[in-house]
Amino acid sequence: MKQYEHYFFDLDGTLINGEGLLPYAKELISCLRKQKKQVFFLTNHPVRSRRVLTNDLQELGLDIFYDELITPIMGLKEYFAPRNKDSRKLYVAGSKMIKEELREQGFTVVDEHASEEPKNIAVVLGMTPDLTYNQLQVGFWLMQQGAELILLNGDLLCPHPKGFLIDTGSLARVLEHKDKKPVIVGKPSYWMQQALLRAMRGNVENAVIIGDSLTSDIGIGNSLNIDTVLVCSGVTSIHQMQHAVQLPTVIFPSVREIYQLIKG
Structure with a gap:
C-alpha cells in the first residue's frame, strides 16, 4: 500500500457510517498527510452540497479540504x-x-x-x-x-x-x-470517471481507489485501470466475492488494517 502516491477514498461504508467516522479513518488520512500523499474523496453522496459535506466531515475530525471532494454534481457537470x-x-x-x-x-x-x-x-x-x-x-x-x-x-x-x-x-x-x-452521473459512470481524471489532470499513475462497493468503487477503478482496495465495512461482505463481476486488487476487513499496514 505504501507504493501509491494518490489515494481516492469512498465515504459511506469506508470512512464513515451514518453520522460518525469508522474506526481509524481519521488516523489513516492523517498518516497519509504526514507521508505527503495526495488524498481525494470520491463519493456518491446525493444529499448534502459539496461545501456542506466538506464542513460536516471536518467537524467529525476528518482532515479534508473542499477541492479534494469529488461528488455526483461534478459528474453531472461533465455530462x-x-x-x-x-x-x-x-x-x-x-x-x-x-x-x-x-x-x-x-x-x-x-x-x-x-x-x-x-x-x-x-x-x-x-x-x-x-x-x-x-x-x-x-x-x-x-x-x-x-x-x-x-x-x-x-x-x-x-x-x-x-x-x-x-x-x-x-x-x-x-x-x-x-x-x-x-x-x-455518479460512480462508476463515464461522467464520474471524467471528473476524477480532471481532478488528476489525466495522470492516474500510482493511484489507488479504496471503497466498500464492488459496483461503484471497484467498478470505477477497473474502468480506469487503477488499482482498487475493497473494504468489507459497508455494502459488500467477503461472502459476496465468489459471485463478483468486478474484482478488487486486494481486500481488507476495514480501513483499520490499511492504516496498520501504512504506518509501519
Whole structure:
C-alpha cells in the first residue's frame, strides 16, 4: 500500500457510517498527510452540497479540504459539458441543498409549475430523507412527456448504523419504465470517471481507489485501470466475492488494517 502516491477514498461504508467516522479513518488520512500523499474523496453522496459535506466531515475530525471532494454534481457537470446546459432545465427530486448547489453551478432549476416543454427538462433524482411522493410523481409525469431521467447515483443501498438506507438506485425503480433508461452521473459512470481524471489532470499513475462497493468503487477503478482496495465495512461482505463481476486488487476487513499496514 505504501507504493501509491494518490489515494481516492469512498465515504459511506469506508470512512464513515451514518453520522460518525469508522474506526481509524481519521488516523489513516492523517498518516497519509504526514507521508505527503495526495488524498481525494470520491463519493456518491446525493444529499448534502459539496461545501456542506466538506464542513460536516471536518467537524467529525476528518482532515479534508473542499477541492479534494469529488461528488455526483461534478459528474453531472461533465455530462452537460458537451451539451448546452442553458437550453436544458432541471427538475430536481432531491434535497434543497442539491438544488441550491446546481443553481450556484449555473443550472436552471424549475419547479412543478414550469412552463418549459418536458423534452427540454431533465429530471434529476437523488435520495434524501425529505423526498416526497409529489416530487416523484411530478418527475414521472415529466418523463411520460419526454423528459430525461438523470440519477445522481445508482446505488441501491447506503450503509447506516441501523442497517441500510434506501438509496437513489432503488428509488429510480419507481420512475423507470421500458422506454426511459436513466443516465447515471455518479460512480462508476463515464461522467464520474471524467471528473476524477480532471481532478488528476489525466495522470492516474500510482493511484489507488479504496471503497466498500464492488459496483461503484471497484467498478470505477477497473474502468480506469487503477488499482482498487475493497473494504468489507459497508455494502459488500467477503461472502459476496465468489459471485463478483468486478474484482478488487486486494481486500481488507476495514480501513483499520490499511492504516496498520501504512504506518509501519
